[in-house]
Amino acid sequence: MSEPMFKLNCPLPLAGHERVLMAHGGGGRMMSVLIAQIFRQAFDNPELETRHDGAVLTLAPGRLAMSTDSYVIRPLVFPGGDIGTLAVNGTVNDLAMCGARPLYLSAAFILEEGLEIATLWQVALSMRQAAERAGVRIVTGDTKVVERGHGDGLYINTTGIGRLEHALRIAPASVRPGDAVLISGDVGRHGMAVLAARENLSFHSPIESDCAPLADTVMALLQQGIEVHCLRDATRGGLAAVLNEIASDAGLRIDCDDAAIPVDRAVREACELLGLDPLQVANEGCFVAFVAQRHSDAALATLRSFNPRAALIGAVLDAQPGLVTLSTELGGRRILDMPMGELLPRIC
Amino acid sequence: MKYLDEYRDAPACQRYLAAIARITTRPWTIMEVCGGQTHAIVRFGLQELLPPHIELVHGPGCPVCVTPLEIIDKALALAARPEVIFCSFGDMLRVPGSRQDLQTVRGAGGDVRVVYSALDCLHIAREHPHKQIVFFAVGFETTAPGNALLVARAAREGLSNLSLLVSHVLVPPAIEAILSSPQNRVQAFLAAGHVCAVMGTAAYQPLAARYHAPLVVTGFEPLDILQGLYMCVRQLEQGRAEVENQYVRSVRAEGNPEAQALIASVFGVVTRQWRGMGEIPASGWGLSPAYRAFDAEHRFDLARVSAPEPAECISGQILQGQKKPAECPAFGLRCTPQHPLGATMVSAEGTCAAYYQYRNCESA
Amino acid sequence: MCLAIPGEVRAISGDTLLERTGSIAYGSIIKQASLAFVPEARVGDYVLVHAGVAISLIAQTEAQRIFDYLDRIDESAR
Numbered sequence: 001m002s003e004p005m006f007k008l009n010c011p012l013p014l015a016g017h018e019r020v021l022m023a024h025g026g027g028g029r030m031m032s033v034l035i036a037q038i039f040r041q042a043f044d045n046p047e048l049e050t051r052h053d054g055a056v057l058t059l060a061p062g063r064l065a066m067s068t069d070s071y072v073i074r075p076l077v078f079p080g081g082d083i084g085t086l087a088v089n090g091t092v093n094d095l096a097m098c099g100a101r102p103l104y105l106s107a108a109f110i111l112e113e114g115l116e117i118a119t120l121w122q123v124a125l126s127m128r129q130a131a132e133r134a135g136v137r138i139v140t141g142d143t144k145v146v147e148r149g150h151g152d153g154l155y156i157n158t159t160g161i162g163r164l165e166h167a168l169r170i171a172p173a174s175v176r177p178g179d180a181v182l183i184s185g186d187v188g189r190h191g192m193a194v195l196a197a198r199e200n201l202s203f204h205s206p207i208e209s210d211c212a213p214l215a216d217t218v219m220a221l222l223q224q225g226i227e228v229h230c231l232r233d234a235t236r237g238g239l240a241a242v243l244n245e246i247a248s249d250a251g252l253r254i255d256c257d258d259a260a261i262p263v264d265r266a267v268r269e270a271c272e273l274l275g276l277d278p279l280q281v282a283n284e285g286c287f288v289a290f291v292a293q294r295h296s297d298a299a300l301a302t303l304r305s306f307n308p309r310a311a312l313i314g315a316v317l318d319a320q321p322g323l324v325t326l327s328t329e330l331g332g333r334r335i336l337d338m339p340m341g342e343l344l345p346r347i348c
Numbered sequence: 349m350k351y352l353d354e355y356r357d358a359p360a361c362q363r364y365l366a367a368i369a370r371i372t373t374r375p376w377t378i379m380e381v382c383g384g385q386t387h388a389i390v391r392f393g394l395q396e397l398l399p400p401h402i403e404l405v406h407g408p409g410c411p412v413c414v415t416p417l418e419i420i421d422k423a424l425a426l427a428a429r430p431e432v433i434f435c436s437f438g439d440m441l442r443v444p445g446s447r448q449d450l451q452t453v454r455g456a457g458g459d460v461r462v463v464y465s466a467l468d469c470l471h472i473a474r475e476h477p478h479k480q481i482v483f484f485a486v487g488f489e490t491t492a493p494g495n496a497l498l499v500a501r502a503a504r505e506g507l508s509n510l511s512l513l514v515s516h517v518l519v520p521p522a523i524e525a526i527l528s529s530p531q532n533r534v535q536a537f538l539a540a541g542h543v544c545a546v547m548g549t550a551a552y553q554p555l556a557a558r559y560h561a562p563l564v565v566t567g568f569e570p571l572d573i574l575q576g577l578y579m580c581v582r583q584l585e586q587g588r589a590e591v592e593n594q595y596v597r598s599v600r601a602e603g604n605p606e607a608q609a610l611i612a613s614v615f616g617v618v619t620r621q622w623r624g625m626g627e628i629p630a631s632g633w634g635l636s637p638a639y640r641a642f643d644a645e646h647r648f649d650l651a652r653v654s655a656p657e658p659a660e661c662i663s664g665q666i667l668q669g670q671k672k673p674a675e676c677p678a679f680g681l682r683c684t685p686q687h688p689l690g691a692t693m694v695s696a697e698g699t700c701a702a703y704y705q706y707r708n709c710e711s712a
Numbered sequence: 713m714c715l716a717i718p719g720e721v722r723a724i725s726g727d728t729l730l731e732r733t734g735s736i737a738y739g740s741i742i743k744q745a746s747l748a749f750v751p752e753a754r755v756g757d758y759v760l761v762h763a764g765v766a767i768s769l770i771a772q773t774e775a776q777r778i779f780d781y782l783d784r785i786d787e788s789a790r
Binding site for chain 3: 363491575596
Binding site for chain 1: 349352356358361362390391392393394396397442464570685686704
């Protein structure tokens, strides 16, 4: 699913500096040079070129969506992406989950003294590429540097705004009994890609993060006139967290079919090995859609046109509010609970 | 995955379920000892698929659940020391001590690391020669070979900055404690398959004979558990009480001799406290005198901590199969996986956590 | 503590018995595990691995028994 990174035809910026220094955050010349040669060069758009404290934007009238997220992942680079790809796609997707067309992002960077400039440049390029793919512009930002030992190399916060081009109210409160529950792709890849990189698992073909923008898929659903009641992307906590949150917020029950939930073979194997449940593992390019039952087939067809692994995984019931159940491989049924918090692999 | 997926075959499971239903004429109470088996029963929803007069009771086969409060508190004290890198399997991180758990200690600045294998500690010790690496060696016999290997290799390499906080426990004395209790309701056991892969099956013969209870060495996939249950019920219905081996692809009667040899050299039998069950004589392993230098309790000056369990927690009776979680007044109210009062609610395989998982489904 | 997974031995290394290590394949994943306790294991064998340590050799000839047993009990019930 990942595309090869294109390379800009210019040498590594900030010649003479291999690592970020405290002075790069000092507000003086070195910081100006850092911003010019890394961020303005990578992101390259008219709003940034005004070099103001903020970006002035003109938007057509109508409802706006705004979302913010911070990215603190370790390692910074993993199969299928890096912290930059996450920082763009994560906020783009949160806007898409509101049913908005993402338009502009801000990007704030907290750099740790000692971070390699080459890494920062790679991240900036990833963000540029992700922004282009998602159709957004990074129009304003901030840079700070903290002392060595006070940050995991790099933290990024992105805030985004987008426009709603429809009249639906997409929220848990709109979910109704009988709604179809669909998923846009296979689950568990991002978390396992990161964990595998940390734990030195090697694969015949490595598990790659599914980090990707989802706005086009959501726009397609909306443009088709699908009655979308709720959308949520399954990030930390995985599918289990999303279903539990929405069941609880909507005050309804969700029944799912385990066999229908798409899980990549390598992800399943890695989960067996580490004692994890793929339904509790993070994703970065996968969302759940609750749509009116009569539009279920059309919604599935649209989702499949973007990702053939999209599937119908369950239904909403007017029963024990907040309960999420899962059919088992043997025909029984069990509760799918909210994950505990940090993923603690079982050994026992 | 080979030798795994085949034992989840739904049609074969249904056939075993039908066979169990055919031969069951009376109610039977069967205990499965190992937390891994509890987990599989919950994950595949086996209890609700079995005939109603077969009652499955979950035993103390969850080392996380039975590690005494005193040891947890010692672990917390060690993990908080600035010179210590405290290494543990993931499941121990949320087990509550008297006042906190390893996760909170990490939040306060303790260097607590999750490892997937005891041998990972060798790398960490080599990489941090100026730190003291302490490994939390908790587990049943299954984990002992790896822990013994850690000690043997550390000794061979002359690693002076590695030690183990040992709380190994043994299955046969626990089964005997349960069977000999006047409140015992358990009539047969699914014995822990991986424990027997290491230790063999000989230790269970005297138990089956003395207490007239069938003991079937069982694996961990749904088909294994169902075949094990079938074999148990058949013995019960026929009035037999023998040790049988369901898990023949992984378990030999003599177990693993190489593992037993290294364990015998590195560890010695000791009396252990079992959280909720009290002291059981000769029920655990500690480091043998030859390897005492690697014993964290010997290397560090650890205060003897004696702390009472929360009064409400009845995990001891639950671990012995004498009570069900639903009989605990705190269950699901004051005691939940998010706010556990005792170890059986903390561990993903603890009985209380397992029951909490399928609590409402039964009324659904 | 019982989570143990069967995997195929793809390669073996290590100078001494205590250091004997295998590259073990679990489906499409490969990870190292100690083979110190299964000295008889060869490339192509399946071992049962718990927490990075192989504790048993899978007796492949016995793996079918659970299905043969099922056929027998179903047969006798007819």
